Amino acid sequence: MVKQEHTDSIWILCEIKEGRIIEASYETISRAVLLSRKKKAKLCALALGYNIERRDLQGLIEMGIDEVYYSDDVRFAHSLPDDYVQITISVLKKHKPDIFIAAATTFGRTVMPAIAAGLNTGLTADCTDLDIDCKKGLMIQVRPAIGGNIMAVIETPLHRPQMATVRTNLVSLPNRTPNRRGKIKRINFFSSKNSEPCSEWLDSTKIGSKMPLDKAEIVVAGGRGLRKAENFSLIRKLADELGAAVAASRAAVDMGWVDYHHQVGLSGKTVTPRVYIAIGISGAVQHLAGISSAKSIVAINKDPSANIFKIADLGIVGDLFEIVPKLLQEIRKAKGRKR
């Protein structure tokens, strides 16, 4: 028996940055399309933003969304949760979806728990997989549990909507069907009585990332094996020479050797490069969770029994402090010859 009344629709949250729908939200649509086929449910998207590119909204229809609900308002110009959460809750209360999902971005992970609390329903964080349990008609939510050592299958039997945030960079973007028909509706909400928001955006500084990690073809990653902050420059130098992005294990990030946005793994990013070079990384399951779809993996580790060797295509057992400087030298030499 389902406790909360609902309709048969599946909703996704479209995150909008500077007027454009972000790619992670499109990935969420790929997931939702699959769910809606199994459930034969209507697919709806909620897009709250400012100066929204209209062809992005049209694009949602081509990707398989049946109904797009949007609001274009200056109060959504910055990703502040106040109004965003309130208005989303009121829209969801009105439309009563069965399922509501969002990408597990910093924004999704910020507003979704508040929205779930407002609706008094469950939310599963950072799912790696979503499916439909056809017998029960419930959404199957798969996420790492107990420190990522195992996966848990989670369901929300009685509360609606069933909510989840979904890991990004795991599935491909949805196919488009040009001229697919659907509804695009502007939401009118009552301007809330207490219209002065409690938080205010002051300014932003873009983080200068030479090479975005999640799109990189080559990734050089360093772990605790580097021993201290100064040594992490070895990773940066090698990445520079190879035109690669810099990545790190959680241990390296925790030591403060490198920023969090370089972290790869369960609680960091998922990467899908052609070559992933893991240096001084033991290969904990949580780290492997972020690299299992890399096309190839090279590992340098002095411990022959390190877990990373179980998944490396090329495993080099040896001391990184001897190997990496020499490798740098050889690459520079090779480049010099060609020039």
Place this chain on the structure above:
Amino acid sequence: MRIAVLVKQVPATEDVKIDNKKGTLIREKSEVETNPTDLTAISQAVRIKKTIGKGEVVAISMGPSSAIKTLREALSLGCDKAFLISDRIFAGSDTLATAKVLSRALQQLGPFKIILAGNKSSDGETGQVGPSVAMQLGLCFTTYVTSIEKVTDDFIVIRRLTETEYERIKLKLPALLTVTKQVCEPDLPSLRNKIRALELKIPILRATDLGIADSEVGLKGSPTKVMKIFRPKIFRKGKIIKVGNVRKAVKEILLFLEKQGVSSQW
């Protein structure tokens, strides 16, 4: 200014062993520690109090009785008071139910001008409890805070990190903030505080003290249910090359990179 810090005790080891047959946890020595990010939150709270010049910092932890240890640590780091929220009926609570309990405790022990929490625990890593508590209490909130730039009696200015930028946000107080480890370097306990931590009484609040019914918490009060667990499989057939000398190792790597078409771009 009264500041609350939400802290959690977590397993100290990342290598939890699993019984493959039964699919359950093997708890060898159940070592525990304070969630590292929460230590940062504690130190930050104490610093805010010092900046403002008056007030108190209250550490609150929901967990089993062993979490007293975590609260003693909080006191040794300069918190003025500590409360343990503990009851058998809380076991098995998901993030919504946990946030419900913490909200109720904050209401009872409050009012607080600022509530700080780590942005996530090192064991569950959902990051959901902070925002959920904020919503349940109707508080202004933000997440992923990397530094605190200014605090007054009425507002706070923070920096936070998203995928693409550092944002500066001004929040009216009262507000709840979840902080990352970047927010400050955790302090070391002073001898005086260590002694005080041992002497101070840490009250334990039960469900009945907070007016919580057992239908609201634990497995019963949790909308999400764990149906089963399984081991993730990572398939790959790797080959290891043990290279005795560095030159040969480097050669192997270069050869591999060439095969992958990396060096063709040089």
